[in-house]
Amino acid sequence: MIVLTGQDWGSISGLLAQVPEDDPNVIYSFHFYDPADLTSLAAYRSDVDHGALAALPFPAGGGCDVPTTDRPTRDLIRYYCASNWNAAHVAGEIERAAGWAQRHHVRLLAGEFGATTRLNRPARLAWLQTVRQDLEKKGISWTLWGYDDIMGFAVSRPIPPRPELDAGVLAALGMTTGMR
Numbered sequence: 001m002i003v004l005t006g007q008d009w010g011s012i013s014g015l016l017a018q019v020p021e022d023d024p025n026v027i028y029s030f031h032f033y034d035p036a037d038l039t040s041l042a043a044y045r046s047d048v049d050h051g052a053l054a055a056l057p058f059p060a061g062g063g064c065d066v067p068t069t070d071r072p073t074r075d076l077i078r079y080y081c082a083s084n085w086n087a088a089h090v091a092g093e094i095e096r097a098a099g100w101a102q103r104h105h106v107r108l109l110a111g112e113f114g115a116t117t118r119l120n121r122p123a124r125l126a127w128l129q130t131v132r133q134d135l136e137k138k139g140i141s142w143t144l145w146g147y148d149d150i151m152g153f154a155v156s157r158p159i160p161p162r163p164e165l166d167a168g169v170l171a172a173l174g175m176t177t178g179m180r
Contacts, residue, residue: 005029005111012097020104029111030097031145032131034090037080039115039127039151049073050118058123058130059086090127091134098138110135110142114151121168129172136174144173 002025006014010031020028033039038060041053049070056077057063064081068074083089094110101108113131115124128144135142146152148159155163170176 001025001027003027003029003109003111005031010111012093015097016100020106027107027109028101029109031112032094032110032135033113033115033151034093035080035083035085037076038085038119038123041116041118042076043116045072045076047072048076053077054118055120056080056123057120058127060084061086087130087134090130091137094131094134094138094140098140101140108140110140112143112145114145114149117150117154125168125172128169129174132173144169 002023004018004021004026005028006016006018008014008017010029012030012032012034015028015030018028020026036042036044037053038056038058041050041056042048043050049068052066052068052070052073053076055066060081060083064077066077068077097108097110110131113128113135115127117124119127132142144152148155148157153163153165153169155165
């Protein structure tokens with residue numbers, strides 16, 4: 001088996017720009033971290049208050065009154081909230097990838113998805129669960145990024161032989177809390 005991904009850091013847009021290979025041994029992968037303003041607290045921007053962004057809600061909506069005195073952060077919060085990121089928005093983005101796979105009769109894998117542990121816990125767990133559930137509804141296999149990374153389980157190094165995994169993350173991923 002060969003796993004191929006598109007340009008643009010493996011994004012859905014990168015996947016959609018690909019011309020599939022005529023080979024049944026290929027699986028296509030994409031990464032899902034949308035919206036990055038939420039999942040990475042806009043790590044791509046150095047001019048915003050990442051601490052304030054950590055209070056963003058998911059789903060976006062009525063709880064978007066995140067206090068900040070910083071104009072770029074306030075503008076980004078307004079943009080995120082106006083974009084109405086909720087389960088339907090997530091489903092629409094994932095449907096773009098699923099539709100591409102269906103049109104080209106290829107198999108699809110969400111090779112990476114996750115949200116930073118610095119995001120408030122309710123929003124993080126809700127986003128993880130929403131994405132996982134929609135991927136599964138669409139028949140798309142998935143991989144959480146990563147085991148020892150803040151975007152996934154955040155197991156500290158050195159990794160113990162049998163680390164305790166976050167029960168909330170396990171539940172959001174549809175897994176049993178007793179899993180080892």
